[in-house]
Amino acid sequence: MSLPALNLAIVGLGNVGTGVARILTEHPERIVRRAGRPVAIKKAVVRDLTKPRDVQLPAGVLTADLDSVIKDPEITVAVELMGGLHPAREVVLALLAAGKDVVTANKALLHEYGDEIFAAAREHGRTIAFEAAVAGGIPIIAAVGQSMSANQIVGLQAILNGTSNYILSEMLLHQKSYQSALSQAQALGYAEADPSLDVNGTDAAQKLGILVQLAFGTKVPTAAFHVSGIDKLEQTDIQQATALGYAIKLLATAKLVDGKLQMSVRPTLVRKDRPLAQTHGPFNAVLLDGDVVGSVWYSGRGAGQLPTASAVTADIIDLAIGRAQLTFKQLDLWGESSAVPVLPESETYSRYFMRLIVEDRPHVMADVTDILGRNNISLSSVIQPEAPEVEATAGVAQVVPLIIMTHRATTGQIASADAELAKLSTVRPGRVLLAVAD
Numbered sequence: 001m002s003l004p005a006l007n008l009a010i011v012g013l014g015n016v017g018t019g020v021a022r023i024l025t026e027h028p029e030r031i032v033r034r035a036g037r038p039v040a041i042k043k044a045v046v047r048d049l050t051k052p053r054d055v056q057l058p059a060g061v062l063t064a065d066l067d068s069v070i071k072d073p074e075i076t077v078a079v080e081l082m083g084g085l086h087p088a089r090e091v092v093l094a095l096l097a098a099g100k101d102v103v104t105a106n107k108a109l110l111h112e113y114g115d116e117i118f119a120a121a122r123e124h125g126r127t128i129a130f131e132a133a134v135a136g137g138i139p140i141i142a143a144v145g146q147s148m149s150a151n152q153i154v155g156l157q158a159i160l161n162g163t164s165n166y167i168l169s170e171m172l173l174h175q176k177s178y179q180s181a182l183s184q185a186q187a188l189g190y191a192e193a194d195p196s197l198d199v200n201g202t203d204a205a206q207k208l209g210i211l212v213q214l215a216f217g218t219k220v221p222t223a224a225f226h227v228s229g230i231d232k233l234e235q236t237d238i239q240q241a242t243a244l245g246y247a248i249k250l251l252a253t254a255k256l257v258d259g260k261l262q263m264s265v266r267p268t269l270v271r272k273d274r275p276l277a278q279t280h281g282p283f284n285a286v287l288l289d290g291d292v293v294g295s296v297w298y299s300g301r302g303a304g305q306l307p308t309a310s311a312v313t314a315d316i317i318d319l320a321i322g323r324a325q326l327t328f329k330q331l332d333l334w335g336e337s338s339a340v341p342v343l344p345e346s347e348t349y350s351r352y353f354m355r356l357i358v359e360d361r362p363h364v365m366a367d368v369t370d371i372l373g374r375n376n377i378s379l380s381s382v383i384q385p386e387a388p389e390v391e392a393t394a395g396v397a398q399v400v401p402l403i404i405m406t407h408r409a410t411t412g413q414i415a416s417a418d419a420e421l422a423k424l425s426t427v428r429p430g431r432v433l434l435a436v437a438d
């Protein structure tokens with residue numbers, strides 16, 4: 001005999017909320033088997049009651065009145081799927097204060113108000129579950145928070161933004177320009193009308209912050225590590241990287257270096273034969289390195305209605321059987337006492353790919369390599385394709401690309417060399433500097 005139904009409210013019945021409602025209503029036997037009891041959607045809160053919905057719900061379930069959820073003591077779990085920061089923050093705090101456990105997919109909310117929301121949950125003896133907030137359908141929160149708990153995670157490399165990955169894949173596989181790949185991502189619904197948070201690295205940085213807090217017990221604001229996006233890349237960078245045997249990916253990385261945490265989000269050259277380099281389209285992927293288990297690889301759909309709803313529904317089931325409550329309590333045991341210090345950005349290191357546009361004159365190469373040498377940056381290869389045959393115009397210097405691969409250098413060394421290169425009259429503005437993954 002199963003337990004009485006868990007009464008649920010879905011606050012926000014848009015893309016993901018509809019997916020959750022569909023899974024719960026289309027697979028009730030599966031839910032009972034996994035949760036030990038039925039899950040009944042008692043309320044679904046929306047703004048506009050007249051909008052058509054892609055899911056059939058019994059009369060009286062759809063409402064625009066959040067108070068009908070707050071004031072109903074039979075509703076013990078609420079799913080926040082409104083998105084945005086406000087009123088999502090106020091709604092989540094009110095739900096917790098009313099004694100409800102909360103599931104959310106809202107990574108921006110957790111990034112901005114996670115501390116306040118987690119503290120409120122603890123104060124009210126409630127639980128927050130947030131599997132869908134990072135990497136959509138990939139069960140990465142469970143992996144880092146539970147399944148890898150015998151390990152100290154020592155490294156993490158991830159593709160966490162599907163929009164950027166789609167654009168980079170189109171640039172690589174179909175030789176599209178950045179702009180045309182972005183327009184296509186928007187036409188297919190992979191990118192927002194304002195895609196800046198996706199393509200400038202912010203979205204991936206917020207998700208990396210959540211993973212790092214779980215894996216290393218350290219809360220790192222995005223301002224404390226290097227974050228850059230794919231918005232300055234050109235087709236020629238993709239081609240040059242390809243010629244050298246690499247793909248360019250927007251990589252979120254965190255690793256322990258002598259007991260300190262080195263982390264960044266930036267376009268990075270990844271060897272073509274690595275699974276991360278072969279993760280194409282709107283997919284996400286995460287490579288975790290545990291000190292006991294070694295490397296563990298996850299990939300799958302990082303967004304979309306059903307993949308995201310899959311993760312949200314798993315959280316609801318975990319709450320129904322009491323597993324999420326234990327996991328949330330366990331997070332308390334980690335936290336500050338195990339927090340790992342963060343390496344200052346200037347001390348982080350990497351190999352680098354540099355693309356310079358230089359005047360095709362004697363001594364230019366010597367000037368550039370001299371600057372790199374004085375900054376203790378050693379080179380692993382230098383490629384200078386021949387200038388195309390065009391008629392020289394008097395007084396106008398021909399320019400050619402200069403592609404340099406370095407050995408490991410610190411960000412400080414590279415920044416200092418870059419500042420000197422910027423002063424060379426023979427080096428054109430628009431220098432491209434990309435990290436190369438280990």
Ligand SMILES: NC(=O)c1ccc[n+]([C@@H]2O[C@H](COP(=O)([O-])OP(=O)(O)OC[C@H]3O[C@@H](n4cnc5c(N)ncnc54)[C@H](OP(=O)(O)O)[C@@H]3O)[C@@H](O)[C@H]2O)c1
Pocket residue numbers: 011012013014015016017045046047048049051080081082083084087105106107108132133136302303304305308
């Ligand atoms: N979409 C994805 O692939 C994806 C992936 C991972 C995480 N997420 C996260 O999941 C969350 C939901 O995303 P989504 O794509 O499902 O959003 P969405 O399609 O825009 O749906 C938002 C829903 O919230 C309702 N809503 C918004 N403001 C409200 C208010 N003030 N009062 C009552 N209802 C309100 C809307 O009502 P109306 O329908 O009446 O307008 C709508 O039903 C976001 O935090 C997002 O970051 C989404």
